[in-house]
Structures are given as structure tokens and as C-alpha cells.
Amino acid sequence: MYSVEISNHIMVAHSLKGEVFGPASQLHGLTAHVHVAIFAEELDENGIVIDIGNALEVLGEILQPLNYKNLDDLPQFRGHNTTVDFLCSYIYQRVCDAAYLHKLGREPRELSKVRVTITENPIARASYEAPLTASEAHE
Amino acid sequence: MYSVEISNHIMVAHSLKGEVFGPASQLHGLTAHVHVAIFAEELDENGIVIDIGNALEVLGEILQPLNYKNLDDLPQFRGHNTTVDFLCSYIYQRVCDAAYLHKLGREPRELSKVRVTITENPIARASYEAPLTASEAHE
Amino acid sequence: MYSVEISNHIMVAHSLKGEVFGPASQLHGLTAHVHVAIFAEELDENGIVIDIGNALEVLGEILQPLNYKNLDDLPQFRGHNTTVDFLCSYIYQRVCDAAYLHKLGREPRELSKVRVTITENPIARASYEAPLTASEAHE
Amino acid sequence: MYSVEISNHIMVAHSLKGEVFGPASQLHGLTAHVHVAIFAEELDENGIVIDIGNALEVLGEILQPLNYKNLDDLPQFRGHNTTVDFLCSYIYQRVCDAAYLHKLGREPRELSKVRVTITENPIARASYEAPLTASEAHE
Amino acid sequence: MYSVEISNHIMVAHSLKGEVFGPASQLHGLTAHVHVAIFAEELDENGIVIDIGNALEVLGEILQPLNYKNLDDLPQFRGHNTTVDFLCSYIYQRVCDAAYLHKLGREPRELSKVRVTITENPIARASYEAPLTASEAHE
Amino acid sequence: MYSVEISNHIMVAHSLKGEVFGPASQLHGLTAHVHVAIFAEELDENGIVIDIGNALEVLGEILQPLNYKNLDDLPQFRGHNTTVDFLCSYIYQRVCDAAYLHKLGREPRELSKVRVTITENPIARASYEAPLTASEAHE
Numbered sequence: 001m002y003s004v005e006i007s008n009h010i011m012v013a014h015s016l017k018g019e020v021f022g023p024a025s026q027l028h029g030l031t032a033h034v035h036v037a038i039f040a041e042e043l044d045e046n047g048i049v050i051d052i053g054n055a056l057e058v059l060g061e062i063l064q065p066l067n068y069k070n071l072d073d074l075p076q077f078r079g080h081n082t083t084v085d086f087l088c089s090y091i092y093q094r095v096c097d098a099a100y101l102h103k104l105g106r107e108p109r110e111l112s113k114v115r116v117t118i119t120e121n122p123i124a125r126a127s128y129e130a131p132l133t134a135s136e137a138h139e
Numbered sequence: 140m141y142s143v144e145i146s147n148h149i150m151v152a153h154s155l156k157g158e159v160f161g162p163a164s165q166l167h168g169l170t171a172h173v174h175v176a177i178f179a180e181e182l183d184e185n186g187i188v189i190d191i192g193n194a195l196e197v198l199g200e201i202l203q204p205l206n207y208k209n210l211d212d213l214p215q216f217r218g219h220n221t222t223v224d225f226l227c228s229y230i231y232q233r234v235c236d237a238a239y240l241h242k243l244g245r246e247p248r249e250l251s252k253v254r255v256t257i258t259e260n261p262i263a264r265a266s267y268e269a270p271l272t273a274s275e276a277h278e
Numbered sequence: 279m280y281s282v283e284i285s286n287h288i289m290v291a292h293s294l295k296g297e298v299f300g301p302a303s304q305l306h307g308l309t310a311h312v313h314v315a316i317f318a319e320e321l322d323e324n325g326i327v328i329d330i331g332n333a334l335e336v337l338g339e340i341l342q343p344l345n346y347k348n349l350d351d352l353p354q355f356r357g358h359n360t361t362v363d364f365l366c367s368y369i370y371q372r373v374c375d376a377a378y379l380h381k382l383g384r385e386p387r388e389l390s391k392v393r394v395t396i397t398e399n400p401i402a403r404a405s406y407e408a409p410l411t412a413s414e415a416h417e
Numbered sequence: 418m419y420s421v422e423i424s425n426h427i428m429v430a431h432s433l434k435g436e437v438f439g440p441a442s443q444l445h446g447l448t449a450h451v452h453v454a455i456f457a458e459e460l461d462e463n464g465i466v467i468d469i470g471n472a473l474e475v476l477g478e479i480l481q482p483l484n485y486k487n488l489d490d491l492p493q494f495r496g497h498n499t500t501v502d503f504l505c506s507y508i509y510q511r512v513c514d515a516a517y518l519h520k521l522g523r524e525p526r527e528l529s530k531v532r533v534t535i536t537e538n539p540i541a542r543a544s545y546e547a548p549l550t551a552s553e554a555h556e
Numbered sequence: 557m558y559s560v561e562i563s564n565h566i567m568v569a570h571s572l573k574g575e576v577f578g579p580a581s582q583l584h585g586l587t588a589h590v591h592v593a594i595f596a597e598e599l600d601e602n603g604i605v606i607d608i609g610n611a612l613e614v615l616g617e618i619l620q621p622l623n624y625k626n627l628d629d630l631p632q633f634r635g636h637n638t639t640v641d642f643l644c645s646y647i648y649q650r651v652c653d654a655a656y657l658h659k660l661g662r663e664p665r666e667l668s669k670v671r672v673t674i675t676e677n678p679i680a681r682a683s684y685e686a687p688l689t690a691s692e693a694h695e
Numbered sequence: 696m697y698s699v700e701i702s703n704h705i706m707v708a709h710s711l712k713g714e715v716f717g718p719a720s721q722l723h724g725l726t727a728h729v730h731v732a733i734f735a736e737e738l739d740e741n742g743i744v745i746d747i748g749n750a751l752e753v754l755g756e757i758l759q760p761l762n763y764k765n766l767d768d769l770p771q772f773r774g775h776n777t778t779v780d781f782l783c784s785y786i787y788q789r790v791c792d793a794a795y796l797h798k799l800g801r802e803p804r805e806l807s808k809v810r811v812t813i814t815e816n817p818i819a820r821a822s823y824e825a826p827l828t829a830s831e832a833h834e
Contacts, residue, residue: 001547002502007540009399013291013307013348018185020244022192023346029291029307031399037544043506046435047498052541053439068301070291081186085141089182105437121287121309122817123146124191127176130140148816152708152724152765157463159522161470162763168708168724170816207718209708220464224419228460260704260726261678262424263469266454269418279825280780285818296602298661300609315822321784324713325776330819331717359603363558367599383715400539401563402608405593408557426677430569430585430626440624446569446585448677485579487569538565538587574741576800578748637742641697645738679702680747683732686696 001112004049005037006056010063014071014082027072032084033119034063036095037129038104039112050104050111058103062094084118088128092116093135100134108132140251143188144176145195149202153210153221166211171223172258173202175234176268177243178251189243189250197242201233223257227267231255232274239273247271279390282327283315284334288341292349292360305350310362311397312341314373315407316382317390328382328389336381340372362396366406370394371413378412386410418529421466422454423473427480431488431499444489449501450536451480453512455521456529467521467528475520479511505533505545510552517551525549557668560605561593562612566619570627570638583628588640589675590619592651594660595668606660606667614659618650640674644684648672649691656690664688696807699744700732701751705758709766709777722767727779728814729758731790733799734807745799745806753798757789783811783823788830795829803827 013029036059040049066074071082080086092114099108115129152168175198179188205213210221219225231253238247254268291307314337318327344352349360358364370392377386393407430446453476457466483491488499497503509531516525532546569585592615596605622630627638636642648670655664671685708724731754735744761769766777775781787809794803810824 001545002505003544003546004502005542005544007400011302011306011308011399013305016185020185020187020190020193024289026346027291027348028289028346029309029348030289031307031309033400043500043502046433046437047500047503048437049502049543051437054437056540068304068306070305070307083182083186085143085182085188086186088141121289122285122311123195125144126188127142127144128140129142146817150719150723150725150816152722155463159463159465159468159471163706165763166708166765167706167763168726168765169706170724170726172817207721207723209722209724222460222464224421224460224466225464227419260706261702261728262473264422265466266420266422267418268420279823280783281822281824282780283820283822294602298602298604298607298610321778321780324711324715325778325781326715327780327821329715332715334818361599361603363560363599363605364603366558401612403561404605405559405561406557407559424678428580428584428586428677430583441567443624444569444626445567445624446587446626447567448585448587450678485582485584487583487585538567539563539589572741576741576743576746576749639738639742641699641738641744642742644697679751681700682744683698683700684696685698 001039001041002043002049003037003039004052004055005035006052006059007033007035008056008059008063009033010067012066012069012071016081016083018081027070030120032087034059034091035117036091037115038095039114040106040110041112042110044106044110050106054105058095058098062091062098084120084126085128088116088118088126092128092130096132097135099132140178140180141182141188142176142178143191143194144174145191145198146172146174147195147198147202148172149206151205151208151210155220155222157220166209169259171226173198173230174256174258175230176254176256177234178253179249180251181249183245183249189245193244197234197237201230201237223259223265224267227255227257227265231267231269235271236274238271279317279319280321280327281315281317282330282333283313284330284337285311285313286334286337286341287311288345290344290347290349294359294361296359305348308398310365312337312369313395314369315393315395316373317392318388319390320388322384322388328384332383336373336376340369340376362398362404363406366394366396366404370406370408374410375413377410418456418458419460419466420454420456421469421472422452423469423476424450424452425473425476425480426450427484429483429486429488433498433500435498444487447537449504451476451508452534453508454532454534455512456531457523457527458529459527461523461527467523471522475512475515479508479515501535501537501543502545505535505543509533509545509547513549514552516549557595557597558599558605559593559595560608560611561591562608562615563589563591564612564615564619565589566623568622568625568627572637572639574637583626586676588643590615590647591673592647593671593673594651595670596662596666597668598666600662600666606662610661614651614654618647618654640676640682641684644672644674644682648684648686652688653691655688696734696736697738697744698732698734699747699750700730701747701754702728702730703751703754703758704728705762707761707764707766711776711778713776722765725815727782729754729786730812731786732810733790734809735801735805736807737805739801739805745801749800753790753793757786757793779813779815779821780823783813783821787811787823787825791827792830794827
């Protein structure tokens, strides 16, 4: 199994609802280092999983609406705790959507899975990994 | 599959028995950067795998008896070579035990696996990964 | 010249006033990796610049009132843009104050300078370095 | 499952054939940080997956013919695009070959898989992972 | 003294003339992680040394003509060994030039020095640091 | 001012004498990441401060007698607390000695200063920096 992993970062504010979060239930913020790995059983005819430049552009488009924002204010996150765990699966789904819209430059069926990792500080990170799956919007 | 990974470090002395270890059979030491990843199929009602603050506390309790020690002197390691490979599985078992003692704030059956990684220097690290398993003490 | 540098991090929200900041004038956030270096011409009788454990405790006390907060709401920052550049000099002054209050375990006159560096993301960091100086509160 | 991962780096020139590569189709270069992880279900009688010193030597021998070279000139890569994705599988096969030649100090059947990761810059890396497999030369 | 340091990277080929370089006298390549620190005695009215976004743009413009190139072919480097040491001073001069052309958004006389650091691999980096100085083109 | 910085690491045991060290007064260990920066006002005729390959060899020779050892047992450290602060100045002096023995491939008077930094864990490091100085053995 091959993979390529690309990275970018966003700087966001948010607060988390729930007793378990203690001081993190206050409005605070984080630099989220976002790493997206895309897996394929075989390389394409150019000898790559997917074009990294293209993938960085797609990731940039996914992150741009979140960057320099207070996530508590964004309609797409209403009713969700924007934990880094949740954000991993949110970005995972956006990457899958991009694949099904043929924005990754390769047939979706040739891509096997996607893993999103977010490092929030030097001692904590979260990850979500799953087979490429269409969100309801594409079914 | 979701995961959260937390990190801490200990500074220990030890020696390794066996011809294969060459100079490492002398008493020497290492800074062990310990990373513990805990995996779950689903997030809990707060949108997290487990509470990171809580997990850092559990890891601190596991590592505290080893920190600033000569591992050759510790009774729990008698008869074992305290290679980083072995220490990964040792810490793995302590994390599983904590899960079964409900110290991780989530039902053990909701957690699927645990991976422990130790970086010992910039060019070498070891890892152990397995499904959550009760040690004999809990069977 | 000797130095020791210790590190900690905080996760804060803030917004920056001024056209130059573009999207960073919106409420957003950051993980600030804070590094404090303390310099001395000579080691003390124990062979150290200062005790690292002690210094980490002092840094923890300085950062605790900022951690998991919206810096826009804190009275100590009223009238200031809480840029990482500014935060470096703010933390610098708190470290100097701790030195003059003999909290660093060594005579202030034996310490020559202090440098505070904040990494806010993988491509940007700020720093402030100056000789140990008493703030007006201690003059 | 246990693993050990060792690292080394090479500094190479190359060019990539194909429209998709844009400016990377020009002759350019990269520092390839190469990480090789070797997996085993059980530790050996010394408490290790394999000897790290030995593994570093094997990796050094694999990388030496590539280091400080223009990969476009090397006969072993004729007809291949030397993408980092491809180089991961190339190095993977050399590591497997070394295992079957008993250069890793452990029976090949005791090793379950090999993963090679190459970081080419701070925002892009590639990986190849597969069960230990003999190349045609050993069949 | 305040500073801000921004980072970017380029992937270049080159060869070095001179017996001392051994295998590096062959055509090879490197990922150059370029860090540019700009120093000022005082912050501006916005509480910053200079605008980081602006500085990243200037650095991007300086590096773009080098990225994905064989430095041996570039006219600006004719007669020079493009060691990372030399490249540090080359980029330093381009940053100074940008300052004197008022591209950094602050009066040149308010900026005291510039330091350029290039990391070429995990065990080697070079640096050049000097007061802001006009190149002959601006005198 | 130019500099090149090279890195290596050692894995050592030691204990520290003095109440201030708390648990670190027990026999424990550390991975010491050692960084040596050598400064020069001008590059040599090859366009370098000094040859990195050569410098790495010299650093390897300096560190080899310490690697995989218990520093408490080494005669050269009798009567010294082997704090990382002290080890920085010890290694600094060995690097200066090598320069005066013409092992660095450049006239000592062309080198202006040496800085040694040791990272002992992710939140603590020490440094010593001084002009190139002959130890008493060379006076």
C-alpha cells in the first residue's frame, strides 16, 4: 500500500461544551497542523499516488473557510463540539468529496483510504482514518 | 477509526544483556519520548476518543516510577532486557490496565486498540500496537 | 556565555487590531510554544545556570493565567495588540520579575540576559531578548 | 505487533517526466529523509525486533549508491520516474532482499512487514508498506 | 531586541567545485529549509517587527527563481560555489534589498539586522547574520 | 558572521550531586542531542565556513568516549557534576582544541567563536558559546 501525506495549518478559536473539558470550555484557540494521507494500492502511470501540488491546493480550499475564524460562529459546525477529533473526520469527508468530484486527479476507485491527523500542541494529536466514502451529498 | 495520541518523556539509565548490543551492554541511558495512541471506532457524546487531560495524567502515573531511575534496579523488570521495544509493550499493558480500571473515562469495550511508540534518539524508535487486552491481573 | 532554555505551551484566542493583520483581525487562536532562555556568564556551584525544574515551575505560573483564555478579555492586555512579538516581551518581563523576586534560585546579578521565543505555526516565530531588567514595579 | 523504525538521509538530484509535475520536470533536487520500519509479531530472545545498529548499517548500504547522485543517471532507475513514492517501494524491496539474505540478523519468516517513508520537505511525504516479499532475484 | 523569523523551502540541484567536497562535487540535490529572521529594537505602532504575511510573500519572491532548478545553470551564481553557507548570504542580501525598496512595510533604519539560516539535512545547517546593509545596486 | 552547525547524539547515564537536583540525583540517563556551531567572519576559498564532513568526524571522535557510558565512571569528569550545561563547555573546549590542532581544516585565527547546544528532552536544553580559546594544554 502506497500513501502520500501533505500538511498545512490553520489558526482558529473555539470553545468546547462539556464538563470533561475543564478550562477548554472557555473560548480559547489553537494552531491545528493538519496532515492528510491518501492511500492507494498502486501508483498511477506517472509513478505517484496523486499529484502533491494538486492535493495541497485541495487542502488549502478545504481549510481556507476555517482559517483565522472562531469555529463557534461557523454554521457548518452548529450542534457539534469542534474537537480536533471531530475536525479530523470533518476534513476527511471534505477530502473524500473532492476525490469523488475528481479534484484529486485520479479515479476515486483507485484510492483506498484517507487519514487525517491534527497536531494541536507538542503533546497531543488526533487522527481519523477510513476507506474513501462518499458523503450523503454525493450518493 | 479515530485515535488520540499523547506524549511524555522519561530520562532513564539501563544496560542490555546480549552480545548483539555491543556498547549498549554497558550501563548507559536515554531520554525516552513516549507516545501513546488510543483508538476507538466512534467518538463519545462529547466528540472525543477520550479526555486528553485525563489520559496525560494516567500516562504520568505510569511513567513516574520509571523516571530518573536505573531500570536495571527495578523489580518489575527483573529478568527482562529493558529494550525500548519491550518498554513499549510494558507501557501498552499498563495503559490497558488503566482502561479496564475505568481510569480513561470510557468503557473499555468502546476502545479498540492501543499503540505505544518510544523515540530514543533522532534515528531510532520502537512501537507496539495491539487490541485492548486485559493483563492476567484483571482476568 | 551559558544558557538554559525551557519550553511550555498555551492555547489562546485573540484578535489583532490594524489593517495590516488582514484575516488575523478576526477572532482566531493559536498554540503558542513558548521557549525561555536564561543566560549567565558562569555556572553556579552545582554546575548549572539555574535549576530547570524550578524554571519550568516559574514559567508554568507565568503562563497559567493566559492558558485557555481569550486574550482580548484579559485586563493586563487592555490597549495592547497581543501579537506574539508583544507576548515575547510580556513574558520576558515576567521572567525578569521572577528573577528579582529570587524565584529562580540565583542572584539576579549573576544572570545576564533573557530571551523569549514563541513559535505560533511551522513557518513563523517571534523573539525578544534583552539584559535582565527590573520592571517599574520593582524599581 | 512490534516495530522498530530507523532513519537516514540522502541528498539527490532528479527530474520527473510527465505534465503533472510542472516545475518538478526540470532537474532539481531533494534531501530525502528515509525512515524504514520493520514489523514482527514477537520479539526475539534479546527482547528486540531486530538489532538497530545492524539495521542502520544495512540501510546505509542500500542508500550509499544513491547518495550525492543525479538519479536520472543511474542504470537501476532507467525507465522509472524516481518519485519519492517509487523510491519508497524501491527501498522496501532492497530491505526485503537484505532480510532474505539474512543480513537483518533474524529469520525472514519472523518478520511480518516493512514500511518505508520518505519526507521530502516539511509539507510532503510518501510511504510504501507491504508484507515482507522476496523480489524475483530470490525466487 | 525583537525578531520575527519566517520559513519556506526550495528543492534544488547543484554540484560543488573543490576537492574538499568529496562526493558532493557530483551533481546532487537538497531540500533547503530557509529561515529568515529580521531584528528590530522596537515594535511598530501595530505591535510587530514586520508583517509576517508580507515577509512570507517577499521571501517567496526571492526563492521562486531558485526553486526546482539546477543552481549550476543559473547566471546569478556563475563563478560561485552554491554552498548553503553562500546561499545564506545571497538570500540575506536579497532581503536587505527588499527592505531598502520598502517592500517589508517598515523604514529600513528601523530594522537592525537580518539572519538567514538554511537547514540542508537533519545534521547540518548554515547561517549568515549581519546588520541590514544596502547592496551596491542601492548605494 | 557566518556559521555552520552540525549535530550528533550520545546515550549516557549519570547522576547529579546537589539537593537542587531532586530525583536527578539518582542514577538515570539521557539522550544528549549535541549541536556544534562554528562561526567565521568570512567564508574560505571554497565558499564554506569549514567542511561539514570533516567537522562531523571531529565531533564523532569527541563524543565516542562518552557514548554508551556512565559518565559517573569517567576519569575526565571526576569532581564535576556532568550537567548538560557543563557538558556544553566541555565539548566546546574539545572543539577548540581540535581547531588549534588544525583538525578542522582551517586556520584557528579565521574562526571566531564556537557554540555548543545540548537538547536533553523536548522541554529543556543548554548552551555554551564563547570565542575560540586554547585550553591550557595548548598554551
